[in-house]
Amino acid sequence: MKTFKSKTYLLLSALLLLTQPAMATCGTTDYSGNSGRLYNMVVFILTCCTAVLYLLYAIAALLSIY
Numbered sequence: 001m002k003t004f005k006s007k008t009y010l011l012l013s014a015l016l017l018l019t020q021p022a023m024a025t026c027g028t029t030d031y032s033g034n035s036g037r038l039y040n041m042v043v044f045i046l047t048c049c050t051a052v053l054y055l056l057y058a059i060a061a062l063l064s065i066y
Helices: 002-026 035-066
Strands: none
Touching: none
16 A cells, blocks of 8 residues: 555655646647637647547546446
């Protein structure tokens, strides 16, 4: 049980430390110009939301097995 907790803490800390630099480099759409750039930004955000939704579905499926 102790190794499970240490692995969980290690994974959680790695996730928290590595998420911010990865998210800082994605989504560099400059939407200060015309509506085409704004459209590209909206499409990017909705694509990210869809990816997060599918990831949550996968996590829920794995947790439902156990």
